[in-house]
Each structure stands twice: as structure tokens, then as C-alpha cells.
Amino acid sequence: MEARKNEKNEARAKGGNKGSQADRPEVISQVERIPNVSGLPKAVKRRVYALKRLQVQSAHIEAKFYEEVHELERKYSGLYQPIFDKRHAVVSGAVEPTDEECEWHSEGEEDELADDLKKKIALEEKKEHTTPADDPKGIPDFWLTIFKHVDMLGDLLQEHDEPVLKHLQDITVKFSEPGQPMSFTLEFHFEPNSYFSNTVLTKMYKMKSEPDSSDPFSFEGPEIVDCEGCKIDWVKGKDVTVKTIKKKQKHKGRGTVRTITKEVPQDSFFNFFNPVKGKTENLYFTLTADFEIGHFFRERIIPRAVLYFTGEALEDDESFEEEDVEEGEEEVSYAEGRYTATCSVLDYLDL
Template sequence: MTTNERTGDATSEVESGEEEEVLGGGELAAHLIKSGITRNEMIAAITNRLHAEAMASLPPNVRRRIRALRTLQKEFADIESKFYLEVHALECKYERMYKPLLEKRAQIVSGAYEPNDAECVNPWRDESEEEELARAVQNAAIAEGEEKKEEKEPAEPPMDPNVKGIPDFWYTIFKNVSMLCEMMQEHDEPIIKCLQDIKVQMFEDPIGFTLEFHFLPNDYFTNTVLTKEYSMKCKPDEENPLEFEGPEIYSCKGCEINWKKGKNVTVKTIKKKQKHKSRGSVRTVTKSVQADSFFNFFAPPQMPDDPNSTLASDTQALLTADFEVGHYIRERVVSRAVLLYTGEGLDEDDDDDYEEEEEEECSTEESEDEEPAPRKRGKKQNKALQENPAECKQQ
């Protein structure tokens, strides 16, 4: 069924979307299901179709005025893009002002600088409650140690009161922030404990930023700094200018990690059984595949050279998630690190444990070595503060 142009207005015209053949609601749903798109994409397509039909039902002169409003909206988007460019320039300016503070923070965390008494005063906080809680925790630890001594069980050594800096500062943040904790696997933890600092470098022309992850010398790779570069755009798209919502990341670039022999945590070896077609004999072969790891963050999917090319849905999903992580680290993690370490600045999603989900059985033609189950976040901060990095070579 095709839409009919309404009569009664000499200036009326049918928009391009109204000239196309339109499927009925049920036919549209069936068509979308056959196309293999996801449920959310199908709902979005049907919703857009309903909105288009609502607009098509309006009188031609009203549709004409709506087109005029769209023109005004386009001009609004052009002005808005200039506003965001000026905001980004301000961010670059203030990033230079933040830099000395962040450098001092890094020195305190690493133990290179010991703050004086005046720098340790927080007049807006009541420290008595925190000190009382600290004494209670210490007394509980002593009591627990005595119980374990009676049971002849080895007790975990307490943190050295003369320790330098703040041990496991960034590792504790990774444990506390759900987005980062989900990315960090058990085999990543010894490396994350060697993370000294995360820095942000802002760029004005073209606009973008680079995340720098600074590491102590460790047993896993020779790099001292791992980088992730994000390119941004702040201009309405020529084909869809009304979709402009401000600056957006459109591409990213990781870096090569120089892994030491046998220490690459992003690769795992699996065993696969192969059956000969004629003889029926079975042989076992091994192959290397990608393993879940935070350090896959530094090897994002390759972006096509043509900016107008269409990405596969799974690649697009990976890039979208990557952009969200990069933006979150820049906006929240680097600027509010101490509050994420103490738990004061955690979002509600970070502060709640995940519920267990039912496991589903699946069959596969391949026989692989058993892999450890996905890790769940448990008691985050206390455990994280007690563990010490054995693999880092403190400087």
C-alpha cells in the first residue's frame, strides 16, 4: 500500500520517506525478523515507522511548516557545534591547570612525596569517626589473628605501617568501579597492581584525547607506558545534521604491547579434536585464540579508511563499548580517583554486587580445556587493600 498525497494545498509536496512503499505493521515486523537484526533494532525501526506514519497523517501545510522547523533546528545545531568547540578549548586550558595537582597526586601515591601535616587536613570532614572506625578494624584484626593463632592457621600479614605511598591505589579503583572490574580478569590483576598512574592528554586541533597508563617495571611486558588515542568530531553530519548531540568519539587507536615470552595474557591456547573423514582417526591440535583481558583495550577493532562505510553490527558494538570506557576513564576515573578508591565517589551500580544468573548448558563440536568461570565482584575494597603486588619491582 502506498501513501496518498493530500489535496487542498497548492504548495504541498510528499517527502521522500512518504514516497517509499510502506509495509503494514505485521508485515514490517516479519520483514525485520527475516533481516536478522536485533530485538532493540527491530523495536527502533517499528517505532520510527509509527512516528513517520503520524507525520504523514498531518495536513500538507502543517508538514510544510515542520520542514521549516527542521531548517531552524539545523541552524541551531550549527551554532551548538561552535559552543561545544569552545567548551573543548576550555577543557584543554583547564587540563593544563589541573596538571600540577595530578602530578602531586601521582607522587603521593608512589611514595615519591610525603605530604606535610597542613596538606593532610580536611576541614570539611569529621575525622574522629574515621579514626574510631580504624581502631575498631585494627582491634578486630588483632582478635581474628589470635583466633587463627589458636587454630594454628596462618594469618595474612598486616600492611606495613611504614609502607611508602598508597599501595594498590589504581588496582583498588579497578576493583571498585564495575565497568573496569568487569574488564579485568584474574590473570590481569598482577599487572594492574603495577599501574602507577593514568594521565589524560587533551588535543584541540583536531579535537581528541589520549589516555596514558604508566606502569612499574614488571614481569609481563617491557612498556612503561601504554596509550589509547581517541579522535573526536564536533560538527553536524551532512547527511543527518539533526542527530547532532555534541562532540562524539568516532575512532580510536591503541598501541603495541611488547609482551615478554610466555606472558601475553590476551592469548590462550586451546586443544581441538579433529576427526579424519575417511579413516575415522582422531587427533588433537592446539591453537592460540584471544583470551578475555583488560589489555585487549589497547587493541581495538580496526576502523575502515572510508568514514562512510558501514561497520558490522558486532564491530560497531565493540567500538561503542570501547568509546564508553575511554570517555568514562577520562571524565570520571582520572579526575576523581581518590573518591573511587575510598568509595565516596562510586555510582550506585558500582556499589551493588551483581546477582547470580542461571547458567545455560550449551553443546559444541570442539573440545576445549576448561576455562575459569567469569569472575564476580565481591567484597572489593578490604580485600584489594590487603593484597600486595609480587610481580612489580618497586623503584
């Protein structure tokens, strides 16, 4: 996969992409190798070539569409942020919501209201005797509970990760600024802990939204071109991505035996922040699997965290999986690291 080229960025900024690939002879020559076209009369071939040029122009317009969708997401992320900040304050216990803010009546609760009112006086009388165990700070293990509820994350989560994730206080997303290459960054905010010194762990996903110069007709939307994690500054002996094993070694000459200790990698959610490595043939698969997780954080978990905490969002996800995708509905494909959506703004935005 190629990184975005500077000259293409400059051309796009100036609106100078018109016909840039439609005029390439190699693109047109591809038509002549297609059986359904090779046998056509010369005059008809010329018209097919004209349609191919139009198709490339259409692909560039579609690329611009996705760029503007990305900008729209960036704009609205700023509008959502005050709500997410308040959510973080409540979860962490920094702010106690008012009685009015806590009012919530769902289906089936009406019958319980009378009993609740009867118990209210008794609860108020006991309030002054409440212990810390009865009223913990904020919402304990909020994000860890979400990790356990979501199968995709549960597959990554190991038992030795859980004590660390108890210190996770918030997950946010930041979009690239206008004029910068398309990207988004997940930020995992931790309270001070005994495992690492970082307060924020990050994972950035770099994307591009432009037709491939060698195959412009395959363009289906933004695709991931790279992802970048961060270095975790583990406290000595607290790195959950490795484990210590003991091995016995026997000296060939003297026959004496000694025991050595060695650190070896082990499965952990925190491997998510490691650089994506691998041979070329495995890189697409690795990036695709990684991007699927990042996309799920961005599109599902961060906007609907409380519903994943309660489990309500899981029911919606299961219902969605059971339905067949029909024409005009959202279709997600992770082939070769590409995310595509057909084909409305609302579908792409996942509204």
C-alpha cells in the same frame, strides 16, 4: 560513520558553514515526506521550510558550542595537571606529604581525636622501630584497588591481570590541540616490570562535532568516530591476553598421537588496547561500549581517583543511578557511539 572531512574543517575555521546544509534541496525535500507537513497549505509549507533552515543553522551553532567546550576542557586540564602530578608522586612514593598536607578531618572523626592524641606519643616512640611492612612505599595497589571497586572495570578485570596492574602508577588524559580534529587520549603509566617493555599504554578516542550532511536534524552533540589503541610489547610467555592450551592430534594413517601447544585469546583488561574490529553491524555497539569505558575514565576516575580508592565516589554513583532523569538534567546516550548531554555547560562538563 564518516571521518571528519578536510573541507569541513577549513570551512569551520573560516566561519564558512553558514547555510551549507540549509540550502540543500534534499534536506528540504525531507519535509514534504512527513505526514504532518504534507497536507499543509503551500504558504504554510514555505514557512516550515524556513524554520527547517533555521534549525540547521542552530545545529551548526550547537556544534561550535561543543567545540569550545572541548577547548575549555583542554585549557583546564593544564590547570589540573600539577595537582595530578603531585597525586602521582604521593601514590608512587616519590614524595612523602608533610604533616600539614596530611591533615584531614571528616565527619565522625572528632570523637577519635582525643584518643589519637593519646596514642601519638606511643606511635612516635615506636617510629624508629617501624618495619617496611608497617610503612610501605607510597600507596600500594592504588589503581588496582580502583579497578576492583568500579563495576564497569571489574567486569573487564581478570585474575591474571592483577599482577600486571600492580605496576600501574598513573592514568592521565590529554586533549587534542587547537586546530586538530577533536579527540582525547588516555595514558596508562607503568613502572618497569617483567610483563612488557612499554612505559605508557595509550587509547585515543577520535570525535566529531558537526551535523551529519545527510541528517543534520539528528545532531545532539559530539560523537565518537573511531578509537585507536596501541601495541603492547609483551615479554615472551608473559602475555596475559592469550593462554596456552594443549591439544592431542591423531595421525589418520599411522594412528600415532602427538600433543601440540597453541596460544588462544582469553579475556583480559589489556584487550582494551587492541584495535576495535568487527563487521559493520557490530561496530556501533563495539565503539559504544568502548567509548563508555573511556568516557568514565576521563570524566570520573581520573579527576576523582582517591574517592574511588576509598569507595566514597561509588556511593555518589549509586545515588545518581537511583534518581530519575528529569527535563533539564544530564542525559547520557550511547546510541550509535554518540555521547550527548542536555543542555547546560555545567552538565556537559560534569561539574
